[in-house]
Amino acid sequence: MKTKITITSLFSRSVMSICLMLFFCFKVIGQQPEKKAVVISKDLKWSERMALSILKRDAQAWQIDNNEKPKWDYKLGLVMTSFEKLYQKTNNPLYGDYIKEYGQTVINTSGEILNYKLEDYNIDNINAGKMLFDLYKRTKDERYLVALKTLRKQLQTHPRTNSGGFWHKKIYPYQMWLDGLYMGTPFYARYTLEFDGGKDFDDIAKQFEQIHLHTIDKKTGLLFHAWDESKQMPWANKETGTSPNFWSRSIGWYVMALVDVLDYMPKEHPKRKELIQFLNEISVAVAKYQDPSGLWYQVTDSGSKEGNYLEASGSEMFVYAFAKGANKGYLPKEYKELAIKGFNGITRKLVTVDADGEIHITQVCASAGLGGNPYRDGSYEYYINEKIKVDNSHGLGPFILAALEVEK
Numbered sequence: 001m002k003t004k005i006t007i008t009s010l011f012s013r014s015v016m017s018i019c020l021m022l023f024f025c026f027k028v029i030g031q032q033p034e035k036k037a038v039v040i041s042k043d044l045k046w047s048e049r050m051a052l053s054i055l056k057r058d059a060q061a062w063q064i065d066n067n068e069k070p071k072w073d074y075k076l077g078l079v080m081t082s083f084e085k086l087y088q089k090t091n092n093p094l095y096g097d098y099i100k101e102y103g104q105t106v107i108n109t110s111g112e113i114l115n116y117k118l119e120d121y122n123i124d125n126i127n128a129g130k131m132l133f134d135l136y137k138r139t140k141d142e143r144y145l146v147a148l149k150t151l152r153k154q155l156q157t158h159p160r161t162n163s164g165g166f167w168h169k170k171i172y173p174y175q176m177w178l179d180g181l182y183m184g185t186p187f188y189a190r191y192t193l194e195f196d197g198g199k200d201f202d203d204i205a206k207q208f209e210q211i212h213l214h215t216i217d218k219k220t221g222l223l224f225h226a227w228d229e230s231k232q233m234p235w236a237n238k239e240t241g242t243s244p245n246f247w248s249r250s251i252g253w254y255v256m257a258l259v260d261v262l263d264y265m266p267k268e269h270p271k272r273k274e275l276i277q278f279l280n281e282i283s284v285a286v287a288k289y290q291d292p293s294g295l296w297y298q299v300t301d302s303g304s305k306e307g308n309y310l311e312a313s314g315s316e317m318f319v320y321a322f323a324k325g326a327n328k329g330y331l332p333k334e335y336k337e338l339a340i341k342g343f344n345g346i347t348r349k350l351v352t353v354d355a356d357g358e359i360h361i362t363q364v365c366a367s368a369g370l371g372g373n374p375y376r377d378g379s380y381e382y383y384i385n386e387k388i389k390v391d392n393s394h395g396l397g398p399f400i401l402a403a404l405e406v407e408k
Contacts, residue, residue: 111146
């Protein structure tokens with residue numbers, strides 16, 4: 001009899017436990033906020049149409065690019081930068097909350113950054129830090145200040161070329177890539193202005209001076225993708241150390257870095273005029289290669305050579321830099337006209353619109369670099385054969401940034 005009671009009691013407890021578990025499961029599920037339907041009106045400006053399309057596809061920013069788990073990432077930082085500019089313009093909490101949710105996901109309450117290792121000395125890892133300045137101002141959450149200081153600390157000890165330029169990554173010794181100027185210098189410039197009394201603007205200018213000196217091609221006026229000071233890499237020219245081709249997105253990173261750093265460099269700083277001159281020189285060169293469609297090719301100077309294609313992200317970056325440069329008075333006003341022509345080309349040729357108003361950006365080069373494993377040789381064939389994607393983050397952030405500047 002005693003055994004029966006025990007078994008019965010155990011059975012009753014088990015049933016009760018299962019019921020309680022189910023109750024809490026349903027309670028938690030029931031507490032999940034309903035995902036509001038995102039309505040994308042065709043009457044909205046292109047900047048908001050793209051932002052709302054991103055929100056519709058990816059409820060959390062870390063999900064962009066079909067990521068399976070959250071991560072600290074320069075590409076996501078690029079999209080967050082565009083959302084920050086859009087939030088400042090519209091004051092729509094949808095955009096501010098999207099940034100905040102990403103920040104809370106990738107930075108814990110102690111200020112530690114997810115999957116970040118300072119000792120990797122990867123300049124790409126600095127880029128997402130740009131979103132933290134305004135996030136910290138809005139929320140007063142100390143985690144963001146700790147993260148800002150961590151990223152600044154990386155730059156203090158980041159390895160450099162003998163001539164003072166930041167290495168692209170520790171795994172790419174003595175190499176400067178155009179990409180790295182965008183990844184590091186706008187963050188560096190804002191940090192030195194807001195926290196260090198502007199003491200590092202000479203060093204920031206030096207990064208541009210080194211890239212300009214070592215990667216410029218005197219024949220075209222364009223900049224090669226990268227420079228190896230040691231001249232040891234198989235892709236490097238044995239005399240100059242430069243990589244062999246012009247990649248539009250890499251030049252796009254460079255011109256975006258210039259117009260963004262100028263936001264922070266004081267008007268009286270002696271290096272300011274030099275950076276504006278660099279911007280004018282590269283803009284003259286880039287404008288020569290604008291296709292009649294308004295767009296630019298993946299390999300900038302190769303036109304419709306077999307395999308080359310009109311690429312979205314580089315085109316967007318040039319549009320952004322031209323429009324912002326003209327809006328700010330760094331470039332002649334005709335560059336705004338070139339920017340409008342470019343943006344019209346993007347929306348006509350590279351944007352698709354679903355029946356419900358959701359928009360997509362096509363013909364985005366997924367990724368390109370030099371060296372590494374498998375080895376990337378920087379050849380024409382290499383650049384034209386990298387994967388081409390739809391709605392890749394490289395094409396999302398610059399689209400919004402370009403749209404905002406063209407709309408001004």
